[in-house]
Amino acid sequence: MAFQSEINQGLTRDFNEVFPSAHSTNALPTDLRIFQAYAKGSRFWDVDGNEYVDYTGALGPNILGHCHSEYIHALKSHLDKKPVCSGSSYIYSEDDVILGKKILKHIPCAEKVKLCVSGSEAVQQAIRLARAYTGRQYYLKFGGHYHGWIDNIYGGKPDPAPSGRPFPLFDTKSTLGMSKNSMSEGLMIPWDDIEALEETLAHYADDIAIIIMEAICEAGTLTPRLGYLERIRELCDRYGIVMCFDEIITGFRVGLSGAQGLFGVTPDICTLGKALGGGLPISAIAGKADILGQFTDAKVKGGGTFNGNPLCVRGARSTIEILERDNGSAYVEMDRVQSLLMKGIDEIARRRGVPLRVQGPVGVFMTYFGADPDKRLFTASDMPDFDSELTVRFYESMLKHGVYTLCGRWFSSIAHTEQDNEQVLQVFDQVLATL
Numbered sequence: 001m002a003f004q005s006e007i008n009q010g011l012t013r014d015f016n017e018v019f020p021s022a023h024s025t026n027a028l029p030t031d032l033r034i035f036q037a038y039a040k041g042s043r044f045w046d047v048d049g050n051e052y053v054d055y056t057g058a059l060g061p062n063i064l065g066h067c068h069s070e071y072i073h074a075l076k077s078h079l080d081k082k083p084v085c086s087g088s089s090y091i092y093s094e095d096d097v098i099l100g101k102k103i104l105k106h107i108p109c110a111e112k113v114k115l116c117v118s119g120s121e122a123v124q125q126a127i128r129l130a131r132a133y134t135g136r137q138y139y140l141k142f143g144g145h146y147h148g149w150i151d152n153i154y155g156g157k158p159d160p161a162p163s164g165r166p167f168p169l170f171d172t173k174s175t176l177g178m179s180k181n182s183m184s185e186g187l188m189i190p191w192d193d194i195e196a197l198e199e200t201l202a203h204y205a206d207d208i209a210i211i212i213m214e215a216i217c218e219a220g221t222l223t224p225r226l227g228y229l230e231r232i233r234e235l236c237d238r239y240g241i242v243m244c245f246d247e248i249i250t251g252f253r254v255g256l257s258g259a260q261g262l263f264g265v266t267p268d269i270c271t272l273g274k275a276l277g278g279g280l281p282i283s284a285i286a287g288k289a290d291i292l293g294q295f296t297d298a299k300v301k302g303g304g305t306f307n308g309n310p311l312c313v314r315g316a317r318s319t320i321e322i323l324e325r326d327n328g329s330a331y332v333e334m335d336r337v338q339s340l341l342m343k344g345i346d347e348i349a350r351r352r353g354v355p356l357r358v359q360g361p362v363g364v365f366m367t368y369f370g371a372d373p374d375k376r377l378f379t380a381s382d383m384p385d386f387d388s389e390l391t392v393r394f395y396e397s398m399l400k401h402g403v404y405t406l407c408g409r410w411f412s413s414i415a416h417t418e419q420d421n422e423q424v425l426q427v428f429d430q431v432l433a434t435l
Helices: 006-018 069-081 094-106 119-134 194-207 228-239 258-263 289-298 310-352 388-400 418-434
Strands: 036-040 043-046 051-054 112-116 138-142 186-189 208-213 242-247 269-272 283-287 356-359 364-369 409-411
Touching (some): 119 242, 119 289, 283 289, 310 356, 310 364
Parallel strands (some): 138 208
Antiparallel strands (some): 269 283
């Protein structure tokens, strides 16, 4: 592929003159800038005419693939007649009611729902709700889980022996400029460790308002051991702590009912985003009526001009209507195609003698280089030989052969096909032979 055309070089130069970095500092580890020209289904094309099978999924939102005809028609029909923005608290539409009822129908914990814009924002409101509801100040989170970039929740590493107050969160990378005070708002412990959880709550439960977690962590690819989520549910009930699933990634990606439906464990509240909007920026907090009811009469502040943005609401409504049709048959087909791809990747890696673990639920999976292919992974500690350098080289090589992943993480969409699998597996075999 020709990445260094005059057009691409010029756009890259102009981009770097205007912006200090990629639009998100969570950007992939490469200096290569790709400027897309158009997209359709599971693929997009850049300004050089290069074609890519896209498994980035825009970091999760593109559950429908690119330019899904029904989705685009829904947006166009809205734009022909209705405003793009209505100022959140002033003007509503039927779409608000329809979308809200769909979320309540599909998400097990949802008795009420509150719309926001970003995942980071939804998490902040979930924490605020829990503090107001319990009268307590601190949250408990887990190592390896991501809940947005806001100071009070970002970063840290698990404290193996938490003690003292306020609770310590140890600094980690990318925390320059963060408020020192924000690092004392919560406690962070190892994930999937029942003993550490029970011991922590025995000491600090009276101060903890909320336990927040990604029920499937590492961007939706590591599921917990059997019984762990059930134990958290029991402990939250015992100590009067709000249990929150951060389903920004898993909501409407791993199934219509998210991770809570997948595991049969219902939290008190959850956050939703990414796949919810099918590509447009929208998020939500859903949960028990008495917790969400604190937004009534603004007892708990939950403002935002773009909350319930009508175009985004229309996009979310259309996304769910597409995904729920025929009892969620789109998920069944996506799972079938993804399972074939994962099986093919596993077989090629074994044939090439490359240690590689392939795992993940429907909608997202990870290729863990250096990990035992036969050992199920639950936490980062289960893969001490994970080869991050090889993973980056793999990502760059696949990209240059027209397969775009997220550095070993693959977001499937309902647009991916067996024909895509054939091309991807051919490229995978070729790349693995050269690494």
